Amino acid sequence: MTPELTLITAILLPLTGAAAIAVASRFGDNIREATTLVIAAALAINVWQLIPLVMAGDRYDIILTEILPGLHLALHLEPLGMMFAALASGLWIVNSIYSIGYMRGNNESHQTRFYICFALSIAATMGIAFSANLFTLFLFYEALTLSTYPLVSHKGDVDTVRSARVYLGILLSTSIGLLLPAIIWTYFLAGHVDFVLGGILEGVVDGPQVGLLLALFVFGIGKAAVMPVHRWLPAAMVAPTPVSALLHAVAVVKAGVFTLTKVITYIFGIDFLFGEASSGWLMYVTSFTILTASIVALRQQNLKRMLAYSTISQLSYVVMAAAILKPLAEVGATVHMVSHAFGKITLFFAAGAIYVAAHKTEIPQLKGIGRQMPWTMAAFTIGALSMIGVPPTGGFVSKWYILAGAFQAGNLIAIVTIIVSTALNAAYFLPIIYMAWFMEPESSEKAHGEAPVTMVIALTFTAALVLLFFLFNAPVVELERQIVEQP
Amino acid sequence: MTFNEHLPALQVIVPLLSAPIVILLTPRGLAWAAAAASTLFSLFIAIALAMTTVTGTALTYDLGGWEAPYGITLSIDAFSSLLLLIVTGAGAVAIIAGKASIDVQIETHRQPLFYSAWLLALAGLIGMVISADAFNIFVFMEISSLASYILIAGGPDRRALPATFKYLITGTIGATFYLIGVGLIYMLTGTLNLADMEARISEVTSLNPLLAAAGFITIGLALKAAVFPLHVWLPNAYTHAPHMVTAFLAACGTKVAIYVLLRFNFFVFQANLPEHAVQFAFFLMPLALLGTVIASAVAMFEGHLKRLLAFSSVAQMGYVLIGASLLNASGLMASVIHLFNHAMAKAALFLAVASLAIRFRDLRVDELAGAARTMPWTCAAFVVGGLSLVGIPGTAGFISKWLLILSVMDHGHFGILLVAIIVLTSLMAVYYVWRVVEKLYFAAPRLSNVRVNEAPLTLLVATWIVALGNVAFGLYPELPLTLASHAAETLMEHPR
Structure with missing residues (x-):
């Protein structure tokens, strides 16, 4: 063909x-x-x-x-x-x-x-x-x-x-x-x-x-x-x-x-x-979107709504990276598209698994759920770390490139935005991880176990992708370089 | 002379002569067959003529060999060809596909008369398009108008009678205005032949009667074309007419009046009346803008599906007039092609409505809830027609919107306002189309309506042919585009 x-x-x-x-x-x-x-x-x-x-x-x-x-x-x-x-x-x-x-x-x-x-x-x-x-x-x-x-x-x-x-x-x-x-x-x-x-x-x-x-x-x-x-x-x-x-x-x-x-x-x-x-206005608008969406995400009680606002914030990363208008940042934009995709799909998969297995949608209900759904919550943790940008996850790679591009352009707004929003991301993801693994479940909890096996396979696979993308991101970077580094 | 050379005359003579014959064909189905055959023949002639005019050549035909300006002349150029395609195409599809719908709505013994009126309406509309003579245009206008009064009032819906009466009064006023205008010009020039008129009118020294004539003719035709605010006859007439009549007339009725309006203004007045261009634009542009905005707004809140589409027609004709009152070739081209594309979209929509009407007694939008579950094909065709009406890429409607916005952009700051209005009204169209689609697809059906089934096959096939036509002319718009660009050229050539 x-x-x-x-x-x-x-x-x-x-x-x-x-x-x-x-x-x-x-x-x-x-x-x-x-x-x-x-x-x-x-x-x-x-x-x-x-x-x-x-x-x-x-x-x-x-x-x-x-x-x-x-x-x-x-x-x-x-x-x-x-x-x-x-x-x-x-x-x-x-x-x-x-x-x-x-x-x-x-x-x-x-x-x-x-x-x-x-x-x-x-x-x-x-x-x-x-x-x-x-x-x-x-x-x-x-x-x-x-x-x-x-x-x-x-x-x-x-x-x-x-x-x-x-x-x-x-x-x-x-x-x-x-x-x-x-x-x-x-x-x-x-x-x-x-x-x-x-x-x-x-x-x-x-x-x-x-x-x-x-x-x-x-x-x-x-x-x-x-x-x-x-x-x-x-x-x-x-x-x-x-x-x-x-x-x-x-x-x-x-x-x-x-x-x-x-x-x-x-x-x-x-x-x-x-x-x-x-x-130039685009930089301000995306920076505003990143920070505001993160703050709104911080205040959400519903897990999926929180993830939605996190997505809004992460999308503006891509737009901001593109708007830095420097080759390294353009690479960062593309890499972030991929790494965010792997991370976010894992998080949503986990949220869906929690809903199917335990019928829970709100964040405060997640206390101690890691003991009943270890696979799901492990994947969730990996996805969340990638959102924050902690190595060894894909999110680290993309933030690296975007920051490098921002320095290349001497773009102070972008640098500050990325640093502040990283802190905010940590502030809304880490409590959930802590709650899920280290807090005692409510006493009235029934045992429910993991979600159906096809779901667990899927979310484990995407979590693995998040980790693998940290190491094997060369093809994506290579593809994007072809665009930005042509004469 | 060979057969081919007589095609312009046959175009109007065939439906005109078959009209009385059809009355005699009382056995069931025969009248329909004869009328359908005759309409189809007209369509073939229109296609054959379009094949010639698409190259840019114009045909003229002297009836009985009497030469212009003494005899009656028919003339067919790219513009008229496009209109002929609309008129005969709409007529043919509606009559061939619509037998099931007509059988439901018209009693068997009245059907021959109904088909006869149908053919007369068709002949009248064709005649208006191809006459090169101001008085003959009036005669054909009357033929088509009288026949369409009969068609509209011919259904089982008693409310059609007052609607027709309203249409009859306004239609007659419009025709009279037109005739007064033509009469004035005849007094000034002594001729009725359009080409001759154009030549002689430049010698006229007293401008006042000429101005009055231009005013009478433009307003008379605007009444016929349902230009806002002279549209009040249209929504009721479309709503209560038999469904197939709506499909036929909505696709071509008002468009022929606009065609004559453009012809008259650009051929006869533009070159000869000082400041006419400005007056024409200043008169029509505000009406066009108000019309699109207000009629779209009304459609957004209209509860009856046919009335909703009727108001949408008034709004869409506003686009045509916006393009025309830009007074340049690209604007005219957009306006002419929108005549064609809107006809395609509305034909698909009204055919789908006719299918729905066979199964649902009440065409209020709320009553049609969940229709897509029982009539998936009909509703899908409605969606395609709706997309074309909105102007989504890949459909015919997109082509005209694109060209219209593009030509409007040439007009600086005023152009930006126009773009804003076109975009705004498109969004309104999204709203009123979506309101229907959502009801059809995502609402639970009424209990009384759960047992309906899909429309008759012939109707369905025809609806889909037109719906796919919208897609085909959206992806391969070459034929209408060429015709429209030739049309715009000829219209622009005249003001020297």
Whole structure:
């Protein structure tokens, strides 16, 4: 199969997979779940076989159709997208294994719809990763929003639907209200919206307009959850935990920061943006988001809500790293996308396991739970340490690069923000770890043991990834270097 | 002369002549078959004509060999071709697919008369598009109007009668205004042929009657086109008409009036009336903006699905007028292609509504709760149509929104305001489409409605053809785009 065909297959596979899951559901639940797993594995193989090609420096293009002059429906294989696609497709397998345990352990309804929409949203994610231009990206971006709505509103009761509407309302209105005008403006200025290394806007726009256009992009890409466009993320926590885990820790939010990183590196261009004073506000906004979200997380009693605010804060790390506009920080942004994905999916998996096994959702209820669920809480601990940035976890590596980039740029705001937020992260994660391992459980506790075995396997695996990423992060760093260190 | 050369004439003659024949075909189903065949034939002619005009050539046809300006001339260029595709396409899809719906709503013994009126409406609309003669446009306008009064009032819904009456009064006023305007011009120039009029009008020295004529014609046609605030007849007429009539007329009815409006203003007045361009823009732009905003707002809170879509139509016609009142080629192109794309979107939506109406007696949005469980295909088609209406990439609606915003951006600070309004109204469209989609998909069905099933297959297939057409023209917009750009060129060429 040619690489071009592989790109198309990456989108079509989960898409047809969704149909296959619908058909398979007629033959019983086991067949349906087996179909999901087979498709997830096939997708991962399909996507991962491209990695060596990208590492070798090859790039592939495929134009599906030209809609208007300079406006194509086209796919392009490049390092950043490769990394995102490999991440999402790989974690889909783990997540599917976990989902099976969660959905059955919880006796959830509408399980077929769940797996179908999940496959659809993975297809949209692949499309985002491989988009060759803003237009194609926008198309899949909206598809991702729409295909995740049924997942978020899964429970279907009044509160859930209200929260899901917040989710949909914010994401749709920011994308149509701000992102689309930004794209059209870009097209108006540059005559096309293709992702070109080094940017396409240099020389066609300058002064305050650059800052304004950047603002349209930053707040239009609501999935990046830069404050004040963050409210959808806590709202989306009404979703079943596997959805929170893959979509709201990996695919959806990562699609946001991925898009933003691509816009900064491929539409504006790092050097161009660095020279424009009017883009400086982004540093303040992300710094504000990181600190405020951490403080809000500190005050949360609900475990998933706390994780949601932690995600908001961590996402702005990526955006801030990209906004430092120095090569090392750009590497840090990409590495942080991966390390945060591993860490956060582990944390959500653990939260879901606790919910299924012990029906607990609030942080104060977690006293002494480590004795009953040692595997789960060990994984949770590893994930939390990665969020704080303690070695030997992946989170340490990314913070290292971001800090190095900040020093390279002499960016004091970034340095201070990272240091303060590290302290805040420790302040809201360490008490939970302490509580879980060292405090006595309530006397009325019943013994419940670990969650279903598929869930434990999944979360142990992702916890191992967090640790392994500390040692084996070279491929990701190498991929990103290809972008930032080209002449 | 070969057969091909007579295509322009056949385009209008076939439906016109088959209208009386259809009345005689009383056996069940025969009238439908004849009407469908005749409509389909018109569609084929329209496609054949589009194949010629897409290259940029214009066709003229002198009826009976009488040359212009003495005889009646038909003229077909890219702009008229696009409109012909809309009119005949909407007519054909609605009548072929809609048999099941029409059978439910129209008693068998009245069906031949109904189909006859349908063909007359079609012939009238086609005639308005291809006539190169101001008076013939009036004649065809009357034919189509009278026929559509019959169609709208023809359903089982008694509320259609007052709605039709309102439409009849406003429609007649509109036609009269138009006729007064044409009469004034005839007094000044002594001709009714549009091309001839354009040539002779430059010699007219007294401007007052000419200004009055321009005013009468523009307002008369704006009434017909339901330009805000002259739209009050439209929502009720669309709501209470038989569902297939709504699908047909919503896709093309007002658009033909806008077409004539643009033709008249750009061909006849633009070059010859000093300051006309400014007056035209200053008259239409505020109405267009108010129309899109207010009608969208009304649609957001409208409880009846058909009324909701009707108000959305008024709002969408506002986009067309925004593009036109920019008075440049890119704006006109956006406006012309939006005529086509909006027709596609609304046809898909109203066909889906017709399918829903077969199973649900009440079309209030609340009553349709959970319809997607029992009618998944219909509801999915509704979603596609809705996406196109909103202007999501990959659908036809996106192309026109994109072009419209792009051309608006050329206008500096005022352009930014326009972009803001277009974006705002798009968000309103998201809201009112989503409100319906959410009810269809995520609400629990009413107990009385749990036993309904999917719409008849023919209707479903047609709905999906149009829905997929929205996607196809969103990804491969070349044909309408070429036609629209030729249309914009011809419109802009005239003001020298």
